[in-house]
Amino acid sequence: MDWNCAFTEERLSDFLDGALAPAERAALSAHAAQCEGCGQTVARVGAMVRGLRELAPVEEPPYLVAKILRGTLGARASERTWERWLGWLLEIGQPRFAMGVATVAVCLAIVLHVAAPRMKNVKAADLHPVNVLRATNRQAHLTYARGVKFVNDLRVVYEIQSRFASQPEPAASPAPGPESNPTTVEPRDRSQSRPRPGNRDSRFGDLVVTTSHSERMSNTWTRSLS
Amino acid sequence: MEPDAQLVQLCLRGDGPAWEELVRRHARRVYGLCYRFTGNRASAEDLSQEVFLRVYRTLASYQSGQGAFSTWLTSVSRNLLIDHYRRMRRDRLTDSIEDAMPHLEAKHSPGRTPESLAQASELSAQLQQGLARLSPELREAVILRDLQGLEYNEIQVVLQVPEGTVKSRINRGRIELARILDQMGMRPA
Numbered sequence: 001m002d003w004n005c006a007f008t009e010e011r012l013s014d015f016l017d018g019a020l021a022p023a024e025r026a027a028l029s030a031h032a033a034q035c036e037g038c039g040q041t042v043a044r045v046g047a048m049v050r051g052l053r054e055l056a057p058v059e060e061p062p063y064l065v066a067k068i069l070r071g072t073l074g075a076r077a078s079e080r081t082w083e084r085w086l087g088w089l090l091e092i093g094q095p096r097f098a099m100g101v102a103t104v105a106v107c108l109a110i111v112l113h114v115a116a117p118r119m120k121n122v123k124a125a126d127l128h129p130v131n132v133l134r135a136t137n138r139q140a141h142l143t144y145a146r147g148v149k150f151v152n153d154l155r156v157v158y159e160i161q162s163r164f165a166s167q168p169e170p171a172a173s174p175a176p177g178p179e180s181n182p183t184t185v186e187p188r189d190r191s192q193s194r195p196r197p198g199n200r201d202s203r204f205g206d207l208v209v210t211t212s213h214s215e216r217m218s219n220t221w222t223r224s225l226s
Numbered sequence: 227m228e229p230d231a232q233l234v235q236l237c238l239r240g241d242g243p244a245w246e247e248l249v250r251r252h253a254r255r256v257y258g259l260c261y262r263f264t265g266n267r268a269s270a271e272d273l274s275q276e277v278f279l280r281v282y283r284t285l286a287s288y289q290s291g292q293g294a295f296s297t298w299l300t301s302v303s304r305n306l307l308i309d310h311y312r313r314m315r316r317d318r319l320t321d322s323i324e325d326a327m328p329h330l331e332a333k334h335s336p337g338r339t340p341e342s343l344a345q346a347s348e349l350s351a352q353l354q355q356g357l358a359r360l361s362p363e364l365r366e367a368v369i370l371r372d373l374q375g376l377e378y379n380e381i382q383v384v385l386q387v388p389e390g391t392v393k394s395r396i397n398r399g400r401i402e403l404a405r406i407l408d409q410m411g412m413r414p415a
Contacts, residue, residue: 010397012401013397017401043410045404048400048407049372049400060258061267064271065253067271068275069245069246071275072247073242094268126294192363
């Protein structure tokens with residue numbers, strides 16, 4: 001029989017499964033003995049198939065049957081307590097559960113790091129109810145004052161941006177006269193821009209007053225609370 | 227021991243212990259198939275539960291005249307595995323099916339030494355990695371034939387393809403897997 005490499009590859013599984021006719025089997029064996037490539041392929045695939053078949057079946061998790069029965073028949077009264085507990089214990093050992101726990105732990109650690117008091121600085125007197133109440137009250141007012149200051153600062157920034165945005169573009173060759181001076185900004189509503197104490201800049205009069213007012217308020221809060 | 231077909235009849239009459247016996251008898255086989263196909267223990271566990279849930283709901287559609295219960299069960303498992311594979315591919319997670327912790331599955335016979343157990347475990351993990359690199363068509367054919375030990379006609383029923391296609395897939399799958407394992411530097415003795 002005239003056998004070639006393509007035949008070997010095509011009929012290899014039949015050869016390994018013992019499904020080849022004796023004449024074909026002999027022809028393939030003879031070809032594999034002469035052809036180095038085919039000989040290696042037959043040996044390699046044959047060894048792999050033997051290895052696969054010798055592998056032990058994968059063992060299912062011990063709680064799998066109980067879970068399947070719970071899912072189909074429902075919880076059974078006859079199910080032993082230790083089996084139920086074992087199921088739970090093995091279930092929480094799963095990587096996805098561990099990942100969830102780790103995520104929650106990291107979030108908690110961040111929150112505690114930010115919000116919790118520094119335990120190293122805590123003294124016995126700090127644990128007295130009056131002191132605890134006072135510290136809580138102080139912390140609350142400080143937080144409120146910081147919030148107010150933050151909002152006021154934001155307002156200042158916004159107002160500066162608004163003023164700059166409302167400024168007209170400077171002309172290329174300014175003509176003399178107060179109307180054509182690009183550096184002069186007329187308030188849009190003169191009734192709202194009356195001079196106030198602390199007004200050092202006519203352009204940003206409102207801003208300065210607002211800033212100094214907010215700073216004074218925040219500083220007063222902070223001083224009175226500390 | 228009662229045959230599977232008889233247990234199925236008892237299950238259909240509402241016999242709980244008969245269903246329990248069926249599950250105990252086939253859980254390992256189904257789990258093994260799912261694990262070998264997905265390469266992931268958590269997925270294999272979920273899929274095994276899904277398989278038995280579907281079998282429980284559609285048990286009445288099994289007809290013993292059409293083939294063995296185990297073949298029908300394998301068909302149900304295979305359909306769910308293919309659905310799972312398509313879902314995973316859609317989610318672009320198909321390539322990450324290698325399990326971080328290779329499952330220790332060596333035979334626990336007293337005659338085996340710790341060295342041979344370790345070798346068997348390593349061999350299993352490497353084979354699993356090689357299987358994961360096969361295309362799903364070839365992978366399922368090799369798993370059904372060489373790991374589950376199904377005959378060609380049974381695989382034909384499970385895969386719903388002609389016998390020639392089954393043979394061709396098994397042949398190509400074996401040659402391809404051997405080539406992959408060779409590339410990985412693994413040479414089974």
